[in-house]
Amino acid sequence: MFEYAPAPESRAIVDIKPSYGLFINGEWVEPLGEGREKTVNPASEEVLAEIAVASEADVDRAVQAARKAFTGWSAMPGSERAKYIFRIARIIQERARELAVLESLDNGKPIRESRDVDLPLVAAHFFYYAGWADKLSYAGFGPSPQPLGVAGQIIPWNFPLLMLAWKIAPALACGNTVVLKPAETTPLTALAFAEICRQADLPPGVVNIVTGAGETGGALVRHPDVDKVAFTGSTEVGRLIARSVAGSRKKVTLELGGKAANIVFEDAALDQAVEGIVNGIFFNQGHVCCAGSRLLVQESVADELLEALKRRLSTLRLGDPLDKNTDIGAINSAAQLAKIRELSEAGEAEGAERWSPACPIPDKGFWFPPTIFTGVAQSHRIAREEIFGPVLSVLTFRTPAEAIEKANNTPYGLSAGVWTEKGSLMLWMASRLRAGVVWSNTFNKFDPTSPFGGYKESGYGREGGRHGLEAYLAL
Structure with missing residues (x-):
């Protein structure tokens, strides 16, 4: 390495x-x-x-x-x-x-x-x-x-x-x-x-x-x-x-705020999806209102995707924001760090399994390692509340209808991502997702010519x- x-x-x-x-x-x-x-x-x-x-x-x-x-x-x-x-x-x-x-x-x-x-x-x-x-x-x-x-x-x-x-x-x-x-x-x-x-x-x-x-x-x-x-x-x-x-x-x-679903189907290009997941939740330390903070992955590829995702997270570099090699910078304030910690501890207390890569944390400043929660239920606070930090909640689904139901089961409606090779499935999902922006096989793409905004809360x-x-x- x-x-x-x-x-x-x-x-x-x-x-x-x-x-x-x-x-x-x-x-x-x-x-x-x-x-x-x-x-x-x-x-x-x-x-x-x-x-x-x-x-x-x-x-x-x-x-x-x-x-x-x-x-x-x-x-x-x-x-x-x-x-x-x-x-x-x-x-x-x-x-x-x-x-x-x-x-x-x-x-x-x-x-x-x-x-x-x-x-x-x-x-x-x-x-x-x-x-x-x-x-x-x-x-x-x-x-x-x-x-x-x-x-x-x-x-x-x-x-x-x-x-x-x-x-x-x-x-x-x-x-x-x-x-x-x-x-x-x-x-x-x-x-x-x-x-x-x-x-x-x-x-x-x-x-x-x-x-x-x-x-x-x-x-x-x-x-x-x-x-x-x-x-x-x-x-x-x-x-x-x-x-x-x-x-x-x-x-x-x-x-x-937002609590966006990043939805990965079994036919998706998984390596590409992993990059999109990382960009969706760990870009800007997860301080993104449209962050893909809920990963919905089809059950048949969940283990394979999670293995690849953990492997990718182990290569991310946390540290000095002014270093051009840094992937994960500092949390913006002590107050925001406290909120991220509180919700992460709630996730563990409610039974979700927490994982972070081996990640040295600097002595001074406000830092939080990239974190994944598996075994997450829809009722968990980490699946419902906006964490606004580098924390990803992973849920699984079997059918497109179940994916829609889980994705829309939130008071927010700002963004969503869908990963599939089937154009018809992509359009079917986009027409049913209650989100202001739906990205197809990408995430967090912005352009001045494109409108941005949400529904509901x-x-x-x-x-x-x-x-x-x-x-x-x-x-």
Whole structure:
């Protein structure tokens, strides 16, 4: 077996300030309150920077700046707005290496994922929606769709810069202005994006970035001058937001949790399926709302597949996220690690069998080894609750009908994967799976042209593609 020498990416390309304010009306401003939080590197627990906590008054300042900027931005011809968005896309490409290192430092994901997956998709989303800015009347939403106004956007910590792109790019293309709140544990790439907006000469107030935790987000959602709320995060917080805006005129999109089924039939190419299973649940340490956290495998090939899967997991490398050889990085926070541990212990207590490869865990930081549970019943918490970590629950089935019943037996409905060589079976499954995205013989494939979103407790609304414009237009 090959031994890999360390291949660390240099931190020198990143300039992290000791302290950050709020980005309002094109300027860095100090918060009105005294609140400050620290953002840490989850791989080492090293403090990276101090971050301002925006108060309700700070959020109000940001919303007022966005409202003022809306008049000029929405009146600008789409072709002119597109120039700014194209410019942002090009600057992201130019600064991609810096942004990838910053993302891995603040989030804990392996550098090869932030470099090869996140950053290319971030730039691609801005390029894609820049192309829509002067074609909105041809998008199928009426001859003259209008922007909504001020969009309040709240993004999670698992894909900080990519979720920013998913939200800001279509909002700007449609003529809206934005107040965005990044997750409190991963604010650094959003704050770097504020500098990119200045570098692109984006008019002041078109994009505003306020940092803080749940109270800051709550103030943004409740603000009477916010016309649109976009949230990606937990189902619990999504429920609170839905209640908060109920009865108001605000337009809302929610992209929430998931408990996706990755379904492998006996005729599937098993080696290919193993790679898809690994990508489906261990990519980004399982911090993926559409992660394939439930493996449904046909009984006749279950033993063979599990043997191959365990063999493959034994080759994964856990460690320094900035090492280009690393497959599994750090868990994003101590709180998330505690949740993963609690649910894993519940799985053992309920009778499932736990397995992890021999895997040295670093002394400092937040780490959890890739883990498989077999002997899982539908009633087990690990089969029902979103773990949001590198933990796979394995169940078996005999017939396609049983696979559908088990796959749909969840309060979530975000994604699913089906592995089979039969096209007719694939289509039969896809038409019956209650999931917003169904992948065929692959998993976790994303493209800016393709819509993404869920059913049931996975939220409502779509992001990406032509469909992603609808959430930011008054139809």
